[in-house]
Amino acid sequence: MTEPLLSVRGLRIAFPTPAGGQAPVVDGVSFDVLPGEIVGIVGESGSGKSLTARAALQLLPPRAAVSGEIGFEGRDVLALSPRDIRALRGTGIAMVFQDPMTSFNPVLRVGEQIGEALDIHRAPPKQAREARVRELLSLVGIPEPERRARAYPHEYSGGMRQRALTAMAMANAPRLLIADEPTTALDVTVQDQILRLMRGLNEASGTAILLITHNIAVVASLCRRVIVMYAGRVVEDGPVEQVLTAPSHPYTQALLQSVPRIDQPAGRLTAIAGQPPDPASPPPGCRFQPRCTQAMGRCTAEEPPLDAVAPGHRARCWLALGQAA
């Protein structure tokens, strides 16, 4: 069995509440990403998926209380000194963010910003750096890289900015690329191009990708494994085919049902009734039980563990685990 590249164990992220307490927004999250693998994390807004990703680079605001362990190539990321985490950012783990419109510094040229990523870690001579910037821009499919490198972000379209952002993240050939909703702000045809680009990068350079999204279709087209998060917890994980075709957790099932389908008559969109719980006061037992159509006695009394329902496929549900009674 291969050593995992990224190994998250018991990650807990809490924020202070106005009342003076602590609200855990991510609570006991564990998962692995293997070298070269593409893993998706899905969940609705507030499920803690983005915070989990940010914790992997120590990018959370100082008021967040983080505990647990995030292992990357055998080192605990959370314990790294400011100097060491800076050395890891961009080289070991790189990140692509949601909004390509605001991710570039508006007063600096795009080429300059990509070049900066190279400078921080390697400080190549000027000519080599410029050549590498052009190479990166053409790698992500930006035409006329020489001219484009000299342009400012506002002279790029949204799709091109996301490409350039990906190029910037790939500048130091990271082992893991975390893509936080990389396609959310883009229109559908551009989304598809970005996803193809990511798959191409994964195949060409062996960079593992952790894709964070609320869009289950994106997961289906790109990932090998998927992790479903709800209210700060992993509720299901497993191979994409299994999770998407035979979901074990009622939340995953509901998530899949809320995707509009082209082969069925148009009608009202299915939504999951209710609201996600307040992290400061989660419901007793299973966190999904107040919204679950199949909830029963044990669900409110006791929180189910995340356990195997099939080889490599786990779910956090008494029903799926056959222990509902």
Place this chain on the structure above:
Amino acid sequence: MLKLLLRRLAMSLPLVFAVVTLTFFLVRLAPGDPAAILAGEAPSPEFLAEIRAEYGLDQPQWRQFLAYLTKAATGDFGTSIYLGRPVFSVIWERFPATVVLTIASMVLASILGTALGVLAARHAGNRLDTVISAGSLLGYSIPGFWIGQLLVILFAVELDWLPASGMTTARVTYTGFAHVLDVGRHLILPAVTLAIFLLTMIARFTRTAMIEALNQDFILVATAKGVSPRRLLWHHAFRNAVVTTVTVIGLEFGAVLSGTVVVEIVFGWPGLGRVFYDAINRRDFPLLTGAFIFSSVVVIAANTVSDLVCAALDPRIRR
């Protein structure tokens, strides 16, 4: 960039014309008769009429204005009623002292104000930020003539470290570097007094702009790239915030220039501010009008420069 400059210059022309028109009539709307002041106590009506005729004050105002415009277009701003010398040469003679004072206080205010603003933003919400913010509110509210007199009392009278007034030491003639040093010593108190208002404005606006810049997504992206905190602060955040700082400096330049009037009186600084003061007291219309127009043109020029600097700093303004 050249296009922007030409556009700004084209916009400035009607502005200058408006300033000339407004100044000309506003100055004459004020109560007081220059002829009466010139003629001294209890003049005969004939003498008054003679003076009025000599300076064209007996003509209808629109005629005076047309005559003024025609001459001003050729660079002739008339003759000072009180001093009896061409207005332009009086202004030109006093201008350097004001330039020295203004530049010194602007440089001081820009450097210190920016540094304090950035420092406050970096420690936003902490005690240091509170101290800087409260201090700048105080500096912003204290009138210049009062702080100027306090500084004189402390540093000139009590401690006797610095001269209380003037631009050079009386009865001693320094040359070369010694002269520069002498002027420098005289410059400190008026420059500090004049700088306080601008300094606090710059600090406040820079702080806000820096906090906004530091909360932008691109700061997070740059952090994730491995950029050091110092570089994040200056290369990424400040490069954005500095546009606001430059705009504030450009806008407040006019306030600083009008501040020189008070500061020059308090410190006996022989600049344009004193010319204003004396011209107002003597109802010296030509000199007052000329000084107003001159200062306005300087302010318009400073604003144009600040716009161009902003465009150079922010590519989004350039188009």
